[in-house]
Amino acid sequence: MAGKGARQEKVIIPGPMVYLPFKPFFLQRYHTENQMGPRMKSAHPFSHFVLLFSLNLLSTTSSLSHPGVGIVMDSKSNVYYTDLKHVWRIAPNGAKSIVVRNVHTHELSIDEKGNLYGEHLWYEGDVSRQWGHRVWRLGSDGTLIDLIPARKGFRDDYDDFHFVHDRSGAMYWADRGEPTIIRKRSPDGEVHTLATANFTNVRWMTVTSEGTLHLVDLHDLIRITPDGTVQTVVRNLANRRRSFLLTADIHAIMGLWTDTSGNVYAAVCSDRVVRKISLDGSIETAVRAQPGWTPSGGLVAPNGDLWLLENGGISSVRVRRIDWQGKSKVFD
Numbered sequence: 502m503a504g505k506g507a508r509q510e511k512v513i514i515p516g517p518m519v520y521l522p523f524k525p526f527f528l529q530r531y532h533t534e535n536q537m538g539p540r541m542k543s544a545h546p547f548s549h550f551v552l553l554f555s556l557n558l559l560s561t562t563s564s565l566s567h568p569g570v571g572i573v574m575d576s577k578s579n580v581y582y583t584d585l586k587h588v589w590r591i592a593p594n595g596a597k598s599i600v601v602r603n604v605h606t607h608e609l610s611i612d613e614k615g616n617l618y619g620e621h622l623w624y625e626g627d628v629s630r631q632w633g634h635r636v637w638r639l640g641s642d643g644t645l646i647d648l649i650p651a652r653k654g655f656r657d658d659y660d661d662f663h664f665v666h667d668r669s670g671a672m673y674w675a676d677r678g679e680p681t682i683i684r685k686r687s688p689d690g691e692v693h694t695l696a697t698a699n700f701t702n703v704r705w706m707t708v709t710s711e712g713t714l715h716l717v718d719l720h721d722l723i724r725i726t727p728d729g730t731v732q733t734v735v736r737n738l739a740n741r742r743r744s745f746l747l748t749a750d751i752h753a754i755m756g757l758w759t760d761t762s763g764n765v766y767a768a769v770c771s772d773r774v775v776r777k778i779s780l781d782g783s784i785e786t787a788v789r790a791q792p793g794w795t796p797s798g799g800l801v802a803p804n805g806d807l808w809l810l811e812n813g814g815i816s817s818v819r820v821r822r823i824d825w826q827g828k829s830k831v832f833d
Contacts, residue, residue: 719751
């Protein structure tokens with residue numbers, strides 16, 4: 502189950518909401534200074550000037566957001582994905598339908614019983630400048646309920662629900678600081694410290710059914726075994742690690758997922774490829790994006806098909822399936 506180690510984007514700029522496929526560098530720096538502490542505060546000398554210029558240029562926007570990574574499959578081979586406006590289902594016969602309307606969720610998860618989980622995040626406007634969210638569950642029987650009713654702030658402000666979970670239902674998340682603590686909540690509610698390390702900037706993460714966690718630490722791929730052993734699998738997984746004006750691209754690597762053999766897949770947005778990392782750390786390019794599209798999430802089906810969530814610019818989202826023969830089919 503892919504999920505986000507980083508917190509939701511908490512940027513307030515007056516005006517209507519728009520969607521951008523990547524967060525501009527000045528918002529990367531804002532987010533870094535306000536959430537990641539002094540170790541991440543270095544910036545280009547002209548960043549303050551560009552920040553002011555960009556805020557003026559983008560004064561018509563209130564929320565600049567990265568793409569969603571949420572795409573999951575149930576035991577009946579239905580695929581669910583988010584386009585940040587609705588949650589869609591692709592049935593085994595290829596038919597598309599909206600299953601949850603009007604929800605802004607970046608992540609999705611599905612449990613062993615086929616229950617689908619997501620959230621809805623919103624900004625209340627420039628008067629109150631308040632954010633709110635709720636967590637919903639679409640049951641395997643089609644019943645939609647709010648698991649966590651509407652409340653102020655962000656999910657990460659409460660740490661009572663996370664999308665990254667293993668087969669037992671245990672949830673995983675990052676508690677940032679110096680050092681960063683990777684925590685695990687058992688199904689009985691008990692919280693454990695899985696690992697503690699001086700990570701740079703924990704971003705997205707995924708966990709296998711058995712509890713082996715992989716996470717993106719800025720541009721590195723990290724593995725944490727169930728006993729808490731921390732291993733750097735790959736350094737600098739993204740080739741293009743800088744956005745314009747020399748700032749680090751914190752969204753260079755987006756969704757992570759695994760297959761039944763233990764291989765890890767990473768949607769490397771900055772390079773517009775999906776990379777496959779074997780257990781021994783060897784890397785290969787699993788697929789390259791088609792012109793005009795960028796991968797942000799994915800999954801490997803039990804039959805070996807690779808399903809990709811792809812973004813093509815302003816509010817343009819599609820799903821692409823690549824079968825074991827390399828044949829591609831687009832669902833848009």
